[in-house]
Structure formats: C-alpha cells, structure tokens
Amino acid sequence: MNPDKAEAVDLTRVASDYLHNHGIDSVCLQDPECKREGTDLILTFGGDGTFLIGARMAMEYDVPLMGINLGTVGFLTEAEPDRLTEALDAILNNQYQIEERFLLKVKFTRTGEVFYALNDAVITRGRFARLIRVECKVNGEPFGVFTADGMIAATPTGSTGYSLSAGGPIVDPRMNCILLTPVCAHSLQRCPFVVSEKSVISMHLQAERKQTAELQIDGMDRGKLEAGDEIIASGCEKTIRLLRIHSFHFFTRLQQKLIEWGSNHE
Numbered sequence: 620m621n622p623d624k625a626e627a628v629d630l631t632r633v634a635s636d637y638l639h640n641h642g643i644d645s646v647c648l649q650d651p652e653c654k655r656e657g658t659d660l661i662l663t664f665g666g667d668g669t670f671l672i673g674a675r676m677a678m679e680y681d682v683p684l685m686g687i688n689l690g691t692v693g694f695l696t697e698a699e700p701d702r703l704t705e706a707l708d709a710i711l712n713n714q715y716q717i718e719e720r721f722l723l724k725v726k727f728t729r730t731g732e733v734f735y736a737l738n739d740a741v742i743t744r745g746r747f748a749r750l751i752r753v754e755c756k757v758n759g760e761p762f763g764v765f766t767a768d769g770m771i772a773a774t775p776t777g778s779t780g781y782s783l784s785a786g787g788p789i790v791d792p793r794m795n796c797i798l799l800t801p802v803c804a805h806s807l808q809r810c811p812f813v814v815s816e817k818s819v820i821s822m823h824l825q826a827e828r829k830q831t832a833e834l835q836i837d838g839m840d841r842g843k844l845e846a847g848d849e850i851i852a853s854g855c856e857k858t859i860r861l862l863r864i865h866s867f868h869f870f871t872r873l874q875q876k877l878i879e880w881g882s883n884h885e
Contacts, residue, residue, distance in 0.1 A: 620649070621664065621666070621668075621689065624665065624689055626689055627664040630664050630700055631647070634662060634707060641711060646658075660684075661677045661682055661684045661685075662686070663687065664687045665686075665687075665689050666688065666691060667692060667696070668690070668838060669689075670684075670686040671738060671839075673686065675839075677859055678722070682860070683860040683861065684861055685697045685710075685863075685864075692876050694780075694877070697862065697864060697865070714864065717860050717863070718863050719860055720774070720776050720861060721775060721795045721796075722737060722774065722855060722857055722858060723735065723772060723774055723797065723854065724852070724855035724857070725852050727850060728849045729845075732841070736836050737859055738781070739771050739773040739781055739836075740772045740836055741836075742822050742824065742833070743832060744768050744833075750768065751766075751768070752764060752765070752766050752828050753769075753770045753823065753825070753832075755799065755820065756821040757818050765801045766804065766806070767803055767805060768803040769802035771798070771802060772852040774792075774798075775793070775798075776792045777798070778792070779877065785811075786800065789873070790813065793869070797814050797816060797820060798813055799812045816854035818854070819851065819852075820852045821850075821851055822849065822851075823848075824844050824848045824849070828846060831843060832844040832848075
C-alpha cells in the first residue's frame with residue numbers, strides 16, 4: 620500500500636478484516652517482520668507506482684498480483700476502491716482470470732546484478748542537467764549512438780508509461796516485444812524502434828566521454844552507472860501473473876485512463 624495515503628491505510632484495514640472474517644490470513648509485505656511464507660496473492664492499494672512495487676514482490680514470490688486504484692491514472696490496477704468488497708468476493712469465489720505479462724530481464728554487467736522489469740529499464744542522466752551518450756546494439760549489430768537525456772527499453776505493458784511520454788508507440792500488452800525509446804535525443808532523426816522479444820539489447824554508456832548516469836528499473840533506482848558501463852536487456856521466459864476480475868479490454872481502458880487519446884474526447 621501507499622502509506623502516505625490515509626485512504627490506502629483504511630482500505631488495507633478493511634480488506635484485512637474482510638479476509639479474516641472469511642478465514643483467510645493477510646499480512647503487510649512492507650512489514651519486514653511479517654510472515655511471508657505461503658503467500659498466495661498480492662494486493663496493492665495505491666496508483667501505478669505502488670502497483671510496480673507490488674510487482675517486484677509478485678515476481679519474488681511467484682504469485683498473482685491485483686491492484687486497487689487510489690492513484691491519478693491507475694492504468695495497471697484492476698478495481699476501484701468502491702468495488703473492493705466486490706473484488707474480494709470474486710477472488711474468494713474463484714471468479715477471476717489470470718493474465719500473464721511479458722517481462723524484461725536486465726543485467727548490469729559490471730556488478731553481475733540481474734533485475735526483472737514489468738514496465739521498463741531506463742538509463743537516465745539523473746539529477747544533472749546534461750546529456751549522456753549511449754551506444755545501443757541489437758543482437759550485436761550497431762543500432763546507434765544516442766546523445767540524449769536517457770534511453771528506455773520498455774515492455775508492451777510499459778508502452779503506456781515513460782516510453783509514451785518520450786514519444787514511444789502504444790503497443791498492445793498481449794504482444795511480446797521490446798521498445799527502444801530515446802529520451803529527448805539531440806537529433807532530428809532518432810525515432811523509437813520495436814524489436815523482437817528474442818532480441819538482446821546492449822546499452823553502453825560510452826567510455827570516451829566523462830559521464831555518469833543512473834539505472835532505473837520500473838521507476839526504482841538500481842545503481843549508478845559510470846563511463847564504460849553496459850546494461851543488457853532481453854526477453855525471458857519468466858512472466859508475471861495479473862489477476863483479472865473483469866474482462867480486459869485494452870483499447871477501452873486507453874480511452875478511460877488516457878482519455879486524451881480517445882476519439883470522443885471533448
């Protein structure tokens with residue numbers, strides 16, 4: 620849950636009480652002392668940022684994930700707060716579907732760390748107002764050198780997030796592919812690309828230039844990059860399972876959540 624929102628705290632308590640009354644234990648995974656063994660489902664109470672935090676936990680415990688929307692957009696979440704009891708009833712009565720989503724596998728070569736991303740992996744200039752230079756290769760083939768604020772490797776799920784803000788395309792999340800989107804590239808000829816989910820993408824912070832950057836996975840800082848560092852992004856067999864209590868209609872949701880993209884926007 621988002622602890623900064625009183626409504627999130629209240630709804631978490633309501634959900635916990637409801638589940639307890641139906642003989643089901645619940646814990647707050649943000650509590651480091653909670654018992655996490657035997658977790659069957661993760662619920663988030665907040666917006667898309669909170670949902671992505673829950674996604675990391677869902678990947679770790681390999682359990683389904685569902686979000687209750689308390690955010691501004693809530694594109695990734697499943698239910699509104701006034702339908703909380705209805706959503707819990709559906710779960711308890713097995714009236715739901717599981718949707719699997721494609722993930723990125725991201726390796727920081729210098730440290731050997733491996734991360735998984737539901738939305739995106741981003742090399743960003745961070746706090747400094749200066750451009751960075753990133754060399755990109757796809758399957759070992761030179762793709763280009765980008766002088767930009769950053770570089771995004773996004774999943775179809777992440778195509779409606781940061782990548783969209785940077786001029787990337789909207790991709791149906793049921794597809795498996797990888798988007799490469801430069802952020803504010805210093806060029807008139809740099810456009811986003813979509814590549815196969817089997818592609819291996821190298822993003823190399825050029826050593827010829829004195830520069831630093833940051834690696835962000837699903838909006839979370841994962842390390843400071845130095846000149847010469849390389850990030851490898853690729854598709855993988857690992858997926859995340861989203862719990863759906865309603866049929867998922869992607870283009871309808873686009874109009875509901877990002878209404879400026881809808882043809883009937885007034």
